[in-house]
Amino acid sequence: MSVFTKVSHTELQDFLKQYPVGELIGFQGIGEGVENTNYFVDTTDGRWVLTLFERLNYADLPFFLGLMDHIASRGLPGAMPARTHAGENLVSLNGKPAAMVRRLVGQSVLFPTLEQCKQVGRSLGELHVATASYPGRCENSRGVAWRENTGRGLLAHVDADTRALIEDELRAQAALDWNTLPQGVIHADLFRDNVLFVDDRLTGLIDFYYACNDSLLYDLAITLNDWCTEPEGAPNAARWNAMVSAYRSRRGITPAESDAWPLVLRAAALRFWLSRLWDWTFPREGDVVHMKDPNAYRRILEHHRTHAPMAL
Known part of the structure; x- marks a missing residue:
């Protein structure tokens, strides 16, 4: 914004x-x-x-x-x-x-509590259940094709290490068949600045302008990557488990989702690393323009690439 x-x-x-x-x-x-x-x-x-x-x-x-x-x-x-x-x-x-x-009451949080993570997980699960009856349809503008095209578009403008990482991750992502995963309308951007709280009470889910039809698990991965990771890219186990458990209390996870989980987590990290890297490489003009550090999501991606993910 x-x-x-x-x-x-x-x-x-x-x-x-x-x-x-x-x-x-x-x-x-x-x-x-x-x-x-x-x-x-x-x-x-x-x-x-x-x-x-x-x-x-x-x-x-x-x-x-x-x-x-x-x-x-x-x-x-x-x-x-x-x-x-x-x-x-x-x-x-x-x-x-x-x-x-x-304008909804409440404020976003930078350092979420375990209770706040539970409420976000529960609300995300409820959102996925509620949107099942929504008749509208919108393709993900930052989906598989966008990630491939954006990654390829950056290769000539980044250093050798970054180029190698992008190319290798795009090759790995090609093995994931998204059609095997439960689909629905997702928020696709449920970051900490898009959830409002009054103390530990969740009062608002905002900024639905990236919402689209895509994998429900991908939405959970996006949310976990922002809410439940440490600055070095590793997950915070307590927050992670609190959010996943609360989500699963509203929507179950299928065997296909469990199998795809490592690559889905990486895809969610790749999407935001690439979008931030693109904005840093090709900045837009504006009176007030807020650009986010792409390296935060590079660290998350690199962690997911070298460590087995926490279980669903």
Whole structure:
């Protein structure tokens, strides 16, 4: 969530007239994340998050906004998109597709407790059960083909050790048949900054704009890699076990998933290493641009490549 498109006070005032949200009090750009422009917006009717979509187009967005409606209506702690006076949840601002959602209470955590890891695992399992009835479909824009193409696209721009690691991991990943794994709608980006807590109570799952149809196990791997690993890339056993146990209390793991687990963990690490490495190699311009260190995910990938994974 960075600021690539500036919005003035007057522009935002005019934009908000489309919504039954009262008068503008104030707004502030959010400098975290890397994909969209986001602002916190305060009005006389409450607190909101305004998103201008920098890469997604209008045709893609009904899937994400409909999914958020679907999740919130089933009691999960997701933000329901606001609707205009005309009943629309997707409009435009400064030439970009835009949407507003009610700002949820709580804060993200940097150093999660065991209870917070349990709640994330339980909520992820509940999310996978709830999304089974969602009729929308969206291919993973950062899936197998993207990982292959992005990795190949970086080879001419990185050092020899990095090039060898990318090439070897892409060869290893070619052995994984994703079609053997249970599929569904996944969050695909459930990092610590996309979950809100009040103390140890989970109050919000946010930022569904990477959601897609893919392997459910891959979603668990993405989440574990962020929440339950140490800075050197090794798993924190207590947090890892707490999250996995809580997840399994809501959704069981199949034998095919157990067999694929080592490569799925590596694929989840590879995806974020490559995306961060690409952004460092080919930086984007913006008023506030937050780029994350790719080496954190290189260390996770390298650990998974040289150690047997913790069991599911």
